[in-house]
Amino acid sequence: MLQLRVNSMPRRTAYALVMAATLAIVSGGCGSAEHAADGPAPAVDLGKLDVGNYETKPRQLGTVKNLQQAKTIEAERLGNFVPPPVDIDPRFVHNDPFIATVFTDPKYSIGKIMAVDRFAEAAPDFVSGFLSFGSTEEDSRGIDLMNAVMIFPDEQKAADAAVALERVDLEAAERNTAVAIPKYPAAHAHWQPNQQSIGSWYATGKFVVYTWIYDYLKIHIEKVDLPALVALVEQSLDTVVPSISKFNPAPLDQLMSLQIDVDGMLDRTIARPAEDGWLNPPGAYNGHTAIHFLSDLGDRKAMEEVGVDRFATNGVDLYRARDGAAAAVLRKEFGGVTKKFTGAEPPANLPAAECKEYIGRQNLAIRFYCSVSYGRYAAFSASHQLLDAQQRISAEYALLVNSK
Template sequence: MGFRIPARAVGALLSAALVSATIAGCDAAEPDAAAAVDPAVDLATLDTGNYATQPREVGVVANLDQGRFIEAERLGDFVPTPADIDPRFVHTNPTIASVFLDPEAALGKIMAVDRFAEAAPEFIGGFVSSAQTEPDNRGIDMVNAVMIFPDEQKAATAATELERLDFGYAPGNQPIEIPGYPAAKAHWQPDQQSIGSWFATGHLVVYTWLYDYLKIHLEKVDKQALLDLTRKSLDTLVPELQKFTPTPSDQLLTLQRDRDGMLGRTLPRPREDSWINPPGVYAGRTARHFTSDPVDMGIAIDEAGVDLFATDGADVYRARDVAGAQRVRDELGGLTRRFTRSEAPKNLPFAQCKEYIGREYFAIRFYCAVSYDRYAAYVWSHQLLDAQQRISAQYALLVNAR
């Protein structure tokens, strides 16, 4: 990595989650290309291994933690990406939890969380958006963590207490006022190009963290640049977050886990799979938070008319029509310098499989994409046969969910 990573910095190590979410634009179909009809498939001839091939009913949350997760997922649809705030932030790290109940999973690398529960005892759930201007810690890191609380007063109190906790982490921290946001509680270190800000808006608290690796490496400090970027972030976030209607905390157990049957037609996650975020359903453009290329992902989503995105044991996208789904399939299954083509599954020749040949040690090796009707799906595995079985089962799920 370019520079030594500070103890509180967000790691930039590329993992399986990052590679599995990469959108490849090289082999993409033209957005207005006519949809070719895929050949009919006899589902009985597909090798689906032990994976589910029938859709499932996903009903009301089973417990309070599930309700908190669903509420945090709902919030995610209203959180802009860093690229929405500033187009320089195009390098994301999906290895950081986006949906969280445990602050350690999402914030543990950038702030002290050992007393988080004491400072914010009625925290419900949160959604994190993060990106860098350059890969490998060579630019600026931006993290926006949005947290839900039962009411405005509890959010305001939490913002104050969390800033007090965070302020005490380093002896050199000094208070700082964010232009245009006098109610924000913020601090910086005069000898480092870093800032942390807590701002309460309605039931929500927005934690904005900026860290400029390059300027720190060059031993340069630009206080105004930090302030301007923090204000720009809040100027973008706050109006969008005000569109979010929080669920009353006594109604979290009534939340539905699915939307329009999307999760029901998505391959369930095998128990042995590692995971960062829980299964969920989001608006189409929210998928940009879960990819290493949010700009190209946004273009593909817009051109294909993707309105819903589900993630579990596979990623499933609902496009406006067959052509849109095929457009997404071709993006997901397309090749770049880091991938080479792999064999399609038996009796599913229009599925697109590929092998990762890059240098990242922890990357998952095999990926497959397919589409059916309005839906495109993407799976991943360390073994080609398993990836082929997963995409075959996912295709059968899409067909059987008609």
């Protein structure tokens, strides 16, 4: 386990800071899901919408086009079975948008919480993975909990990888000391006796679960409590292991037959421009899985109240709610102004849409956000330029209409 300074940013790479500073694309709303939607939406002439260069015609994404995309889709499929930390312990109510959740390369996901320079040596058969993150406090003041679930071709290769990954991380720092996880004796774990942090690698089926815990407060006051760390690892595995056991990874020889979009959710999102460069690739997920991508986990209540069952992220974020009224409520909840947002000019000829501007103090925050709902769908765009945010949401509205 790598030695981390208390005042450092162990989870944030320079790449992430530049490319994934999405502050609150789906947070900061006002009101509640008990509010009814407004009256019927005004008629919209799609031909008068400014959609920029965004495509507004439906498309069929079909099967994966290459092995890299296939591994990414496999990681996204896995994500529907990886519990967010708040499901493990209700204290973990904060997310971090600077972390890559879907990964085929560990550099931008677990690269700051374990030694990955020898990852390929230790885990040559690694397929892809999905990472969950939660913290008890904001701004590195509480306890961080991560679970990186990694897929391997078979059980033996997963078991071998768990041993090897722990070994190369153990060897990365002289103070690392092996630790037993009594409830999971097959787990391989270590910590640094002067630091309230622990890493555990546990093979289960075709998966390796890497659990990482870092307690900033105890490290700051120079206190250690190994039993507390071990207990939290066990509690985490108690939730993660039975959940991921419900997922059946595709055999390696069938990866190239995976569908990019199983139910049209991703087809209903505008394509992401190449210059966006978000950490996570476009993808479609079950509604509960959207919790992994929320900046404010308080927003999950609104999602649950309106019955969100599917979520997709691409050039916009798109949620499918219970019905049209519920989608309109979600748009208000997530798209409304708060003390950190002020209203911005909506896109021309689309009265159903609203935009807002971030006026808070967070560095690198995306400045402009727009939102709209149509039928069961609520869509949210974000951009550093107001015109681009407006064009995205206009194009998304047109695409939703054209996808009927």
